[in-house]
Amino acid sequence: MIKIENLHARVEEKEILKGLNLTxxxxxxxxxxxxxxxxxxxxxxxxxxxEDFEVTEGSVDFDGxxxxxxxxxxxxxxxxxxxxxxxxxxxxxxxxxxxxxxxxEIREHKGEDPISAKDFMAMVREKSALVxxxxxxxxxxxxxxxxxxxxxxxxxxxxxMLNPKLSILDETDSGLDIDALRIVAxxxxxxxxxxxxTIVITHYQRLLDYIVPDFVHxxxxxxxxxxxxKELALELEEKGYDxxxxxxxxxH
Amino acid sequence: MAVIAENTVNFTKAxxxxxxxxxxxxxxxxxxxxxxxxxxxxxxxxxxxxxLVKIGKVKFQNTKATIASIDPYKxxxxxxxxxxxxxxxxxxxxxxxxxxxxxxxxxxxxxxEIGTSVNLENELFNATNTAHLTGxxxxxxxxxxxxxxxxxxxHVLKGDHVISNFRTIIKAEKFSKSAIVQGFxxxxxxxxxxxxxxxxxxxxxxxxxxxxxxxESENSFHINTEEVQQAKNSNFTINTFTLNGGIVRNxxxxxxxxxxxxxxxxxxxxxxxxxxxxxxxxxxxxxPNCESFELYKGVIDDNSTGVFNGKVYVRQDAQKINAxxxxxxxxxxxxxxxxxxxxxxxxxxxxxxxxxxxxGQLDEEAVFYLRARGLSxxxxxxxxxxxxxxEVLNKVENEQVLDFIHGILRKRFDWNL
Ligand SMILES: Nc1ncnc2c1ncn2[C@@H]1O[C@H](COP(=O)(O)OP(=O)(O)OP(=O)(O)O)[C@@H](O)[C@H]1O
Ligand SMILES: [Mg+2]
Numbered sequence: 001m002i003k004i005e006n007l008h009a010r011v012e013e014k015e016i017l018k019g020l021n022l023t024x025x026x027x028x029x030x031x032x033x034x035x036x037x038x039x040x041x042x043x044x045x046x047x048x049x050x051e052d053f054e055v056t057e058g059s060v061d062f063d064g065x066x067x068x069x070x071x072x073x074x075x076x077x078x079x080x081x082x083x084x085x086x087x088x089x090x091x092x093x094x095x096x097x098x099x100x101x102x103x104x105e106i107r108e109h110k111g112e113d114p115i116s117a118k119d120f121m122a123m124v125r126e127k128s129a130l131v132x133x134x135x136x137x138x139x140x141x142x143x144x145x146x147x148x149x150x151x152x153x154x155x156x157x158x159x160x161m162l163n164p165k166l167s168i169l170d171e172t173d174s175g176l177d178i179d180a181l182r183i184v185a186x187x188x189x190x191x192x193x194x195x196x197x198t199i200v201i202t203h204y205q206r207l208l209d210y211i212v213p214d215f216v217h218x219x220x221x222x223x224x225x226x227x228x229x230k231e232l233a234l235e236l237e238e239k240g241y242d243x244x245x246x247x248x249x250x251x252h
Numbered sequence: 253m254a255v256i257a258e259n260t261v262n263f264t265k266a267x268x269x270x271x272x273x274x275x276x277x278x279x280x281x282x283x284x285x286x287x288x289x290x291x292x293x294x295x296x297x298x299x300x301x302x303x304l305v306k307i308g309k310v311k312f313q314n315t316k317a318t319i320a321s322i323d324p325y326k327x328x329x330x331x332x333x334x335x336x337x338x339x340x341x342x343x344x345x346x347x348x349x350x351x352x353x354x355x356x357x358x359x360x361x362x363x364x365e366i367g368t369s370v371n372l373e374n375e376l377f378n379a380t381n382t383a384h385l386t387g388x389x390x391x392x393x394x395x396x397x398x399x400x401x402x403x404x405x406x407h408v409l410k411g412d413h414v415i416s417n418f419r420t421i422i423k424a425e426k427f428s429k430s431a432i433v434q435g436f437x438x439x440x441x442x443x444x445x446x447x448x449x450x451x452x453x454x455x456x457x458x459x460x461x462x463x464x465x466x467x468e469s470e471n472s473f474h475i476n477t478e479e480v481q482q483a484k485n486s487n488f489t490i491n492t493f494t495l496n497g498g499i500v501r502n503x504x505x506x507x508x509x510x511x512x513x514x515x516x517x518x519x520x521x522x523x524x525x526x527x528x529x530x531x532x533x534x535x536x537x538x539x540p541n542c543e544s545f546e547l548y549k550g551v552i553d554d555n556s557t558g559v560f561n562g563k564v565y566v567r568q569d570a571q572k573i574n575a576x577x578x579x580x581x582x583x584x585x586x587x588x589x590x591x592x593x594x595x596x597x598x599x600x601x602x603x604x605x606x607x608x609x610x611x612g613q614l615d616e617e618a619v620f621y622l623r624a625r626g627l628s629x630x631x632x633x634x635x636x637x638x639x640x641x642x643e644v645l646n647k648v649e650n651e652q653v654l655d656f657i658h659g660i661l662r663k664r665f666d667w668n669l
Contacts, residue, residue: 048624076626090618092639101635102626109626141639142621158625 001026001166001197002047002067007058009046016042018222019058024166027194031208031233032201034219035241040201041085043219044170048082049075063165076102077109079165083155083172085201090142095154096124098142099161106162127160131187148175156187163191168199173207185210205237218244261291261376263445266311267415270385275365278382281372285379292376301559301591302501302530307473312415312445314386316340325406325437327465328652332356333404339386339416353397354430359388359419366419369451370479377475381417381449388419391432393458399430402463402650406435409444409468420450424458424486431461433653436476438468443498445473452478454486456510461489463653467660468497470525477503484510491648494521494529495660504533511541519548520644522637522665523556523588530559535577537570540600546577549644551637553584560592564607568599577607582614582640584633634667 002024009017016039024030034040046053047060049072060067067075090098104114115123128138131153143151152172159167169188173181188198188211200211208216208230216233218226218241226232226244236244264286270279291308292299317338322345326333331349334356335342341358350356359366366385370378391403409416424430438444446468454460468474474497482488494500506515521529535544550558560579581590594607614636622632638661648654661667 050620071629072620072623073626073628076624082624084621084624088615088617088621090615090621090636090639092642093618093622093635098622098625098627098635101631102622105628105631106626142618162625 001063003061005059007046007060008056009042009053010056011042011053015056016053016222017046020219020223022217022224024197024199026197028215029192029198029200029211029213031213031216032199032219033203033216033233033236038219039222040219041170044082044085044168044201047075047080047168048072073105076162077106081159081162081164081167083152083159083167083169085170085174087143087151087155089144089146091144093142094139095137095142096139099158102162123161128157130160130190131156132183133157149177149180152176153180153184156184160187160191164196166197166199168201170201171203172200173202173204181207182210205233208233220244220248261286262308263310263312263415264380264384266313267384268314270383272359272385272388273362273364273366274382274385275367278366278368278372282379282382285372285374285376286383289374289376289379298532301557302499302528304499306499307445310413310443310445312413314338314384314415314417315411317410317414318342319345319408319410319439322406325408325435326404327406327433327435327463327656328402328404328650330401330404330433332401333406334389335406335408336387336416336418337408337410338414339407339418341387351397351399351401351403353394353428354399354403355392355394356403357390359385359390362390369481370449370477377447378449378477381419381447384415384417385419386417388421390421390423392423393425393428393430395425396427397425397430398428402431402433404433404435407437407446407448409438409441409446409472411441411444413443414441415445415447418446418448420448422450422452422460424452424454424460426456426458429459431463431650433650434462434464436466436468436474438472441469443471443473444468446475448474448476450476450478452480452488454480454482454488456483457485458483459487461649462491463648463650464490464492465653465657466492466494466497466500470496470527471498473498474500475503476501478505480504480506482506482508482510482513482515485512486510487514489516490518491644492519492531493657494519495657496664497527497529500527500529502531502533504531506533506535506544508535508537508542508544509539511539513542515542515544516647517544517546517548518644518647520641521550521558522641522661523550523558524553524665525556526554527556528559529557530561532561534563534565535575537564537566537573537575540569540571540573542570543574544576547644547647548579549641550581550590551584551641552581552588552590555585555587557589558591560590560594560609562593562607563595563597564605566596566598566600566603566605570600571602573600573603573605575603575605579609580640581611582637583611584614631668638667
């Protein structure tokens with residue numbers, strides 16, 4: 001699905017990603033963990049096409065296409081979805097209105113007809129139920145006045161509406177109470193098929209009790225430095241990151 | 253009458269005196285101003301940000317013209333639609349089914365003297381309008397009349413260097429309720445000038461809404477002066493949409509003369525290329541217990557310039573006034589300019605007033621967010637602009653007016669929402 005090779009990226013003059021490798025296949029769930037400032041959100045932003053970051057080296061292949069050559073919207077239309085760590089508030093722009101425009105532009109991109117108003121509304125009902133997002137919130141201005149947890153749920157609602165191939169969830173669990181966490185995780189699990197894939201960025205093992213990853217990666221100082229199964233998350237939760245730093249130092 | 257000396261201003265030189273029954277004393281006052289007042293410069297506080305030099309250079313004339321169809325300019329479907337081309341009434345294009353309780357009189361057919369409530373002293377454009385009045389209409393909504401569908405007045409300018417000096421007089425009598433739609437357009441022709449005055453009197457307990465759409469050509473001039481008198485318990489709303497025009501100036505003057513009035517002033521302007529749009533408003537609270545709400549928003553692109561100058565006076569005895577005023581602007585280009593000056597002058601002590609002005613760019617984070625969901629950059633920006641201006645559009649109650657505005661936005665600004 002996605003193959004990231006030797007990815008280097010910088011913002012202003014600072015190098016943040018320093019040769020990152022990661023391959024995710026269809027049907028897989030990958031977790032990325034790592035200390036604050038390691039570059040997790042930067043990776044997500046670079047994949048989504050944020051222009052503040054400059055890719056200086058490396059390649060990203062997304063289903064046979066060169067991802068780095070595409071505009072942000074093209075990546076989204078090709079099936080890449082980013083659930084933002086900090087979703088923005090957009091006063092005056094209604095959630096469902098913009099989603100309808102998004103869906104229709106994606107359909108147009110694929111040479112399909114626009115969605116009918118009736119089908120769209122049915123979809124809104126179905127998908128908002130999936131993440132137990134109040135229908136009123138679904139039609140309000142994007143994230144305006146939403147609580148932290150509501151914003152995260154809205155991200156997953158949008159993911160459900162857009163039905164992406166690859167979803168990157170950047171700390172979607174932070175700010176969620178235990179019930180919301182369960183609901184969001186449930187939503188993600190229900191959307192899971194053998195044809196799509198998910199990357200979850202998180203600091204907490206508890207999310208991974210609900211969304212069970214096939215692989216857990218440690219991102220440290222701009223690189224993936226360790227990969228393991230779901231038990232690696234438990235180990236990190238228990239021991240922190242120091243032992244990994246020590247392992248790295250020893251290897252040098 | 254005094255011997256008429258040569259006008260000091262060029263732009264009226266080629267114009268014939270009005271053939272309408274304007275009162276002699278008004279003509280004299282107007283002529284005096286035309287003879288003695290030069291074209292205002294930017295040294296004049298009221299014209300600080302709007303240069304009139306271009307207007308001064310043109311020798312305007314007034315000619316009759318015909319247009320093929322009114323369809324492109326019809327804002328609402330109304331059996332009571334008056335069409336004026338270059339300020340002259342067009343019987344063929346108009347539809348004179350006058351609602352019961354309403355009187356509509358053409359000033360050109362009026363058998364009485366036409367007076368005025370606007371200031372003629374030193375006010376060059378008011379004076380021009382008076383001395384060279386082309387046409388006009390007087391609309392009276394008689395007491396207790398409720399008019400369901402709006403009365404529509406459409407103006408079209410056609411030809412080169414044409415000036416229309418037009419006067420609309422609206423009298424909303426006691427307990428009446430009505431809506432007026434005004435449209436200003438131009439068709440073929442260069443450098444035209446619409447110099448319009450609307451005098452409004454909203455009597456006790458009357459309810460009046462004016463929706464005004466300005467959509468003339470990019471090299472035209474437009475000066476619109478509204479002089480509004482509100483009597484007690486009245487409710488007046490004016491929504492101004494400026495969607496095209498070269499130099500546009502709106503002078504909106506609301507005199508709140510009676511208690512328990514509500515005044516609503518909303519405006520939206522979307523500018524591009526070299527357009528210059530200047531909204532000057534005055535709300536004058538002379539008596540206690542009134543409320544006024546003013547909301548103007550602008551989207552300014554390319555090399556265009558927006559000017560907002562909103563004054564609210566609360567006179568000494570006008571206690572318990574709530575006056576709110578806000579002006580927001582989005583600049584879409586580095587060369588776009590806004591001069592925004594909201595002003596409160598308060599002489600009473602028990603009042604609740606606020607004013608504010610904001611200017612910014614579109615939130616790039618939000619644009620990125622929308623694009624990350626698959627929207628093109630253009631759609632993302634449009635959506636945000638439309639959300640911004642939507643606050644003003646939401647004030648319009650008439651759906652047909654809204655649809656018409658959206659039609660223009662699609663045509664002129666390439667919106668596809
Ligand atoms: N726009 C920017 N300008 C300058 N520095 C930036 C910018 N964005 C990120 N950085 C820096 O890049 C580094 C990596 O940030 P990033 O947000 O990717 O970390 P993270 O792994 O997501 O951390 P967290 O766990 O706190 O979310 C940090 O040192 C951060 O300060
Ligand atoms: Mg982060």
